[in-house]
Structures are given as structure tokens and as C-alpha cells.
Amino acid sequence: MKITILGGGGFLGRKIAARLAAEATLGGRTVTGLTLFDMLPPPAPAAPFPVSCVGGDVVDLPAAAIPADTDVVFQLAAVVSAQAEADYDLGRRVNLRGTDAVIDACRKLAKPPRVVFTSSVASFSGGQGAWLPDDARQVPANSYGAQKAAAELILADASRRGFIDAVSIRLPTVVVRPGRPNRAASGFFSGIIREPLLGLETELPVPDDFAVWICSPRRATDWLLHAGAMDGAPLGLDRSLTPPGLSVTVGEMLAALDQVKPGASALVRRVEDKTIAEIVGGWPSGFAPVRAPALGFAQHESLVELVRAFVADDLAATRAERGLV
Amino acid sequence: MKITILGGGGFLGRKIAARLAAEATLGGRTVTGLTLFDMLPPPAPAAPFPVSCVGGDVVDLPAAAIPADTDVVFQLAAVVSAQAEADYDLGRRVNLRGTDAVIDACRKLAKPPRVVFTSSVASFSGGQGAWLPDDARQVPANSYGAQKAAAELILADASRRGFIDAVSIRLPTVVVRPGRPNRAASGFFSGIIREPLLGLETELPVPDDFAVWICSPRRATDWLLHAGAMDGAPLGLDRSLTPPGLSVTVGEMLAALDQVKPGASALVRRVEDKTIAEIVGGWPSGFAPVRAPALGFAQHESLVELVRAFVADDLAATRAERGLV
Numbered sequence: 001m002k003i004t005i006l007g008g009g010g011f012l013g014r015k016i017a018a019r020l021a022a023e024a025t026l027g028g029r030t031v032t033g034l035t036l037f038d039m040l041p042p043p044a045p046a047a048p049f050p051v052s053c054v055g056g057d058v059v060d061l062p063a064a065a066i067p068a069d070t071d072v073v074f075q076l077a078a079v080v081s082a083q084a085e086a087d088y089d090l091g092r093r094v095n096l097r098g099t100d101a102v103i104d105a106c107r108k109l110a111k112p113p114r115v116v117f118t119s120s121v122a123s124f125s126g127g128q129g130a131w132l133p134d135d136a137r138q139v140p141a142n143s144y145g146a147q148k149a150a151a152e153l154i155l156a157d158a159s160r161r162g163f164i165d166a167v168s169i170r171l172p173t174v175v176v177r178p179g180r181p182n183r184a185a186s187g188f189f190s191g192i193i194r195e196p197l198l199g200l201e202t203e204l205p206v207p208d209d210f211a212v213w214i215c216s217p218r219r220a221t222d223w224l225l226h227a228g229a230m231d232g233a234p235l236g237l238d239r240s241l242t243p244p245g246l247s248v249t250v251g252e253m254l255a256a257l258d259q260v261k262p263g264a265s266a267l268v269r270r271v272e273d274k275t276i277a278e279i280v281g282g283w284p285s286g287f288a289p290v291r292a293p294a295l296g297f298a299q300h301e302s303l304v305e306l307v308r309a310f311v312a313d314d315l316a317a318t319r320a321e322r323g324l325v
Numbered sequence: 326m327k328i329t330i331l332g333g334g335g336f337l338g339r340k341i342a343a344r345l346a347a348e349a350t351l352g353g354r355t356v357t358g359l360t361l362f363d364m365l366p367p368p369a370p371a372a373p374f375p376v377s378c379v380g381g382d383v384v385d386l387p388a389a390a391i392p393a394d395t396d397v398v399f400q401l402a403a404v405v406s407a408q409a410e411a412d413y414d415l416g417r418r419v420n421l422r423g424t425d426a427v428i429d430a431c432r433k434l435a436k437p438p439r440v441v442f443t444s445s446v447a448s449f450s451g452g453q454g455a456w457l458p459d460d461a462r463q464v465p466a467n468s469y470g471a472q473k474a475a476a477e478l479i480l481a482d483a484s485r486r487g488f489i490d491a492v493s494i495r496l497p498t499v500v501v502r503p504g505r506p507n508r509a510a511s512g513f514f515s516g517i518i519r520e521p522l523l524g525l526e527t528e529l530p531v532p533d534d535f536a537v538w539i540c541s542p543r544r545a546t547d548w549l550l551h552a553g554a555m556d557g558a559p560l561g562l563d564r565s566l567t568p569p570g571l572s573v574t575v576g577e578m579l580a581a582l583d584q585v586k587p588g589a590s591a592l593v594r595r596v597e598d599k600t601i602a603e604i605v606g607g608w609p610s611g612f613a614p615v616r617a618p619a620l621g622f623a624q625h626e627s628l629v630e631l632v633r634a635f636v637a638d639d640l641a642a643t644r645a646e647r648g649l650v
Contacts, residue, residue: 088486092425096479100417125562137460138478139563146482150475153463154421157471161413237450238464 001029003228004066006058006102007076008036009043011177012118015221016074021047026072027229037065038077058098066105072114072228073164075102081122082184084144095147096154103158115155116227117168119240121213121283123149124170128211130284134242134291141282156239159232167227167235172215172245173283175253175306178314179321185279189214192250193257193307196264197315198324205273208251211285215245216306218313222298230295243297246306247286256303260311326354328553329391331383331427332401333361334368336502337443340546341399346372351397352554362390363402383423391430397439397553398489400427406447407509409469420472421479428483440480441552442493444565446538446608448474449495453536455609459567459616466607481564484557492552492560497540497570498608500578500631503639504646510604514539517575518582518632521589522640523649530598533576536610540570541631543638547623555620569618571625572611581628585636 003020007013017036024031024047034051036042041053056062058077066073077098084091099117106113122145123138124130138149148170155166177190181202188205189212195202215223223243232239254265293299301309319325328345332338342361349356349372359376361367366378381387383402391398402423409416424442431438447470448463449455463474473495480491502515506527513530514537520527540548548568557564579590618624626634644650 088488092479096421096425100421135462137462140478140482141485141562143482143486146478150478153465153471153475153478154417157465157468160466161468163413237466 001026001031001071002033002035002067002069003031003072003074004035004037004070005074005076006037006065007074007078008053009038009040010076011179012174012217012220012224013038013042013074013076015217016224017042017045019221019225021045021051024048026225029229033067035065035067035070059093059101061101061105063105066109066113068108068110070109070113072116073102073106074224074228075099075115075117078118079144080184081120081142081144081186084147085142088143091143091147095144096150099151099154103154103163106164112162112164114228114232115164115166116224117151117155117166118224119148119152119168119170120145121170121172123152124284125282126284127281128285131247131286131288132284133288142279152240156237159239160237165232166239167230167232168240169223169227170240170242171220172213172243174217174220175214176310176314177217178310178318185276188276189253192253192268193310194318196257196267197261197311198319198322199267201267201269203271203273204250204268205271205276206250206280208249208254210250211247212250212280213245213247213284213286215243215300216309218309219298219300226297234295241292241295241297242287242289243292244289244299245287246300246303248303252303256307259304260307326351326356326396327358327360327392327394328356328397328399329360329362329395330399330401331362331390332399332403333378334363334365335401336504337499337542337545337549338363338367338399338401340542341549342367342370344546344550346370346376349373351550354554358392360390360392360395384418384426386426386430388430391434391438393433393435395434395438397441398427398431399549399553400424400440400442403443404469405509406445406467406469406511409472410467413468416468416472420469421475424476424479428479428488431489437487437489439553439557440489440491441549442476442480442491443549444473444477444493444495445470446495446497448477449609450607451609452606453610456572456611456613457609458613467604477565481562484564485562490557491564492555492557493565494548494552495565495567496545497538497568499542499545500539501635501639502542503635503643510601513601514578517578517593518635519643521582521592522586522636523644523647524592526592526594528596528598529575529593530596530601531575531605533574533579535575536572537575537605538570538572538609538611540568540625541634543634544623544625551622559620566617566620566622567612567614568622569614569624570612571628571631573628577628581632584629585632
């Protein structure tokens with residue numbers, strides 16, 4: 001089985017590559033080759049199969065990015081929310097034209113590959129108190145979400161036509177993101193756990209009772225790998241799935257932090273930020289997924305396990321990356 | 326008030342142009358100029374204001390198509406359902422790239438224009454027995470519908486950003502279309518009224534109890550003009566509206582035909598066509614619009630009035646166009 005990860009140099013791309021390298025199977029089939037594509041050729045993990053690393057522009061996809069015998073494409077290449085909001089043309093180019101480019105590349109393959117697409121909770125709105133069912137209409141309140149929702153439609157249509165076999169996963173806000181704080185509006189949801197675990201102060205711009213729909217990097221990786229191997233037939237025309245994330249309040253997140261490292265939440269300072277509160281306040285606070293669990297997508301682990309997983313998987317690397325002793 | 330009609334040479338574009346020429350106002354404001362754009366420069370109606378006619382490619386929109394002081398753009402330029410299904414690349418190019426091109430042209434204007442976009446019932450699925458509310462999720466079963474649903478998302482986002490002020494109208498199947506029979510899967514819904522009124526035989530490929538969501542050309546024109554003038558603020562993030570069409574059975578349509586021209590339905594021959602039945606059978610048979618009527622979109626006239634309107638507005642021209650005495 002040959003696999004390509006577009007956006008293979010990003011945070012989730014690297015996690016998927018590492019899992020494939022470690023397990024060397026997907027859905028019971030042996031992985032025989034992996035191609036990692038990003039703007040710059042991503043680093044190759046040590047793997048029991050050949051790994052090729054390709055750099056380029058997703059809109060002008062080099063043929064080497066998706067070799068002719070590819071079975072599964074993970075399409076994670078995207079301009080993220082804050083950037084798509086700041087630069088309309090760039091977001092539209094990568095998030096929409098990039099989708100078309102992937103479809104066109106897949107149309108040339110020997111057979112239609114499974115394409116796993118990362119869509120987002122940001123494609124919905126409704127705000128605090130909104131709990132959405134699987135068939136909720138996507139009314140995005142940001143360009144990133146609008147581009148993701150439009151891409152879902154185009155991928156589903158390309159699947160119906162037999163060009164590809166797409167599964168779109170609407171990822172929750174991923175917490176805890178490793179590495180440095182970023183300027184994404186949602187960055188603080190990771191920051192309030194990551195920074196105190198590093199012994200650093202951080203700011204919380206929303207009230208403690210603010211609710212958010214999250215998932216761990218571990219679970220996001222599980223879901224994307226499951227989407228790469230699952231039977232697509234039961235999806236019918238609707239190729240999009242909302243996986244079973246966690247709806248939690250900021251206060252619950254801080255309590256879980258303190259359970260893992262007592263007193264750590266004292267490093268979180270409440271600094272109201274109406275701009276950030278307005279952006280993240282537009283996202284629905286929860287979903288009631290029925291389809292994805294029925295199709296084998298793993299239920300989420302507890303908040304405490306989520307914090308412990310960050311400590312186990314990413315804390316040391318984050319410390320090293322940031323030059324912290 | 327300056328107005329542009331993209332797709333101004335098409336059936337509905339010409340009806341809108343004729344109404345504007347006759348009334349010389351839109352939403353109480355005087356029309357001071359009209360630009361008609363299509364692949365070939367459309368014919369100009371006689372009007373009490375200057376009319377300019379421009380030909381070209383909507384994806385490479387000439388500057389003259391949307392002059393800098395344009396207030397309202399009717400975006401009707403599209404590759405229709407059967408053609409978008411037959412030619413994926415063409416449909417995607419015109420229906421998606423065309424949307425982006427219109428947004429980009431509008432971003433250059435003095436102020437964000439109202440953009441009235443014709444979306445479609447084909448952006449939904451569900452089939453016979455499905456009655457959909459305003460907030461139903463669009464799960465299209467054809468490329469045209471997928472492209473229209475994606476375009477709605479992109480236009481709504483461009484509105485949120487202040488580039489344009491879009492209103493998307495999801496038109497029902499328009500009946501009675503004038504002129505010649507076409508090869509659209511939905512063509513027979515017009516054919517079973519138009520052809521017998523011309524004294525010609527025609528074929529009905531679905532059972533008499535088949536239900537379909539329709540509107541008349543008159544009402545479609547009313548709605549699009551209303552969308553051109555209405556206050557957009559109450560729409561919020563959701564710029565799409567399902568106008569109040571009619572859910573009718575084929576049998577009811579034939580009864581209305583006979584009421585206008587006794588015995589005419591004898592010219593309709595039942596010739597089952599599973600291919601056509603499958604395509605049109607995927608569309609929902611009805612909607613329960615609440616938002617559009619509350620925002621001033623006119624309720625539909627009766628089926629008998631719809632047939633009489635065709636006789637009054639289009640029968641003679643259709644007869645002439647087709648060389649029938």
C-alpha cells in the first residue's frame with residue numbers, strides 16, 4: 001500500500017508519518033511506500049519502507065507528490081484560520097485551488113485513491129450553547145471555514161464521479177499543540193496547558209466557563225488513520241464526518257492540568273481579549289456525532305489522559321525546540 | 326442605479342433585462358444604466374436608460390462587464406446541470422472559477438455591490454417525499470448542485486468580508502421554459518405543458534404522481550429583482566434563501582394544462598425513462614421556506630396561472646422561434 005501525506009511537514013502530518021513508520025500497516029495492509037509533500041521537503045522518519053520527500057506548491061503539484069500507484073492520500077496541506085483571514089487570496093488559492101489540484105492529480109492515477117481531507121469545526125458557527133447534530137448546515141463565520149466547507153462539497157462530488165474516494169474529517173480544535181505559541185485565535189486553548197507545564201506564564205482571554213470542542217493530537221491521528229482505511233461505501237453521497245471530540249470548559253481543562261501537575265494553573269493569568277473571544281465565541285461549543293462512532297471512529301479519552309499524552313509525547317521535544325532547560 | 330446582468334443573454338437574464346427596461350426602477354431607485362454580459366454580446370432591450378452589451382468569458386471578465394459604479398450584479402452565468410455533469414472541467418471552471426472572478430471584479434468597485442446569485446434546488450438531495458426546511462444541509466447528487474452550493478459558501482464569505490453584498494436564491498425547476506425542448510433531465514417538466522400548447526406530442530418519463538418543486542419564469546424574475554433591492558442586513562452570515570416555489574405532481578400539472586386548453590394533455594405519451602427518473606428523482610420534492618416569505622419574497626401563483634402566464638408571455642415567441650404556424 002502506497003501512501004502520500006500532503007502537508008507532511010506539519011504538526012499532524014508528522015504524527016501520521018511517525019505512526020505509519022512505526023506500525024508499517026494501515027487497515028491491515030502492509031505499507032510499501034510513503035511520500036511526504038510540503039512547501040519544503042519534510043524530514044523522513046526512519047521506516048521499514050521507502051520514504052520519499054518532495055517539496056513544492058500544492059496548487060501546482062509535482063507528479064512525484066502522488067505517484068501513479070498511490071492508494072491513500074492524506075490531504076492536510078492548508079492555509080490555517082488566522083492566515084486565511086489575513087490573506088484572502090492566499091487562503092482561497094491553497095484551500096480551494098489546492099483541493100482542485102489534488103483531485104486533478106488523483107484523476108490521473110491507476111485507480112481512484114482514498115483521499116482523507118482535514119476539514120474543521122471552523123466550518124460551523126452557532127457559538128456558546130450550540131450543540132450541533134451530524135446533519136447541521138455549515139454556516140461558516142471565517143474564510144478558512146468557508147473554504148473547508150466548499151472543499152468538502154467538491155471532494156464529495158469528485159467521489160460521486162469516481163475520481164477519488166474521499167472522507168472528510170471535521171477536526172475539533174486540536175489541544176495540546178506542541179512547540180511555540182502561535183497567533184491563531186484558538187492558540188490559547190493549547191497555551192493554557194502547554195505553557196504552565198513548561199513553567200511559563202500564559203494568558204487566558206475568555207472566562208473559565210467558556211466551552212470548546214477539542215481533540216487530542218493522538219485522537220486526531222487515530223481518526224485520520226481510520227479514515228484512510230475504512231470502508232467508504234456506507235458514506236453514500238455525504239463524505240463528511242464529525243468525529244467524537246470532547247466539549248469541555250476552560251475551567252475543566254485547568255482542573256485536568258492541576259491533576260497532572262498540581263498548582264500549574266496558577267501560571268494562567270486572566271486577561272480578557274474581546275477580539276479573540278469574538279472569533280472563538282462563534283464556533284459551536286459541541287457536537288452530537290452519531291455517524292462517526294457508528295463507523296468505528298474512536299471515542300475520545302478523558303481530559304486528564306489528554307494532558308498526560310502531551311507530557312508523554314511532546315513535552316520534551318517542545319522544551320528542546322524552545323531552548324528551555 | 327447601475328445594474329449588470331451576467332448571463333444576460335439567457336432565458337432568465339433576458340426576462341430580468343426586459344422588466345428593468347419596462348419599469349426603469351429597482352427597489353424604488355431609478356435605473357440609470359444596464360450592462361448585459363454573456364459569451365456573445367446579448368441583444369439590448371429598448372430602455373429609457375443606456376444599455377451596453379458585452380461579450381466574453383466570465384472567468385476572464387472584461388472590465389466593461391461590471392463598470393466601476395455598478396450597484397447591483399445579477400450573476401446568472403453558469404454551465405447548467407446536464408452540461409456540468411457531462412463536462413466536469415467546464416462546469417468547475419465556469420461555476421466555481423466564475424464565482425471567484427465575479428468576486429474579484431466586485432472588489433475593485435467603488436463600493437461593494439449587491440450580487441444576486443442563482444443557486445438551485447439541485448444543490449439538495451433527498452428525493453420523493455423529502456420536504457426540506459430552510460436550514461437543511463446541502464448534499465448534492467450532481468456536479469452542478471455541488472458547484473452551486475460551494476459558490477454560495479464563497480459568496481457568503483466574500484459578503485462577510487465586505488467585498489460584496491450577496492443574496493443567493495435557490496431557484497426551483499423553472500416551468501414553463503420557452504423555446505425548443507432541451508436535453509436537460511428536467512426539460513420534460515416544461516415540455517409536457519409547452520409542447521401540447523403548440524399542438525405537438527411529447528414524452529413523460531416519470532409516473533403521474535411524481536412530485537417536483539417548481540416556479541414560473543414570472544415568479545423567478547420577481548424573486549431575483551426583489552433580491553436585487555432588499556435589505557441584506559437581516560440575512561446575517563447566511564446569504565442563501567429558498568424562495569416559496571410550488572410542490573406539484575405531474576398529474577396536477579397536466580390537469581392545469583387541460584384547464585387552460587381542454588384535451589391538450591392527450592398529446593402527452595407515457596414513456597418510462599429510468600435514467601431521467603433517477604436524476605430528477607434525487608431532487609427533494611418540496612421545501613418549507615419560512616425565511617424568504619418573511620423577507621418579502623412573493624408567494625407563488627397557482628398552476629393554472631402559471632400555464633396562462635406561459636401562453637401570455639412566451640407562446641407566440643416560441644411558436645415563431647420554432648417556425649410553427
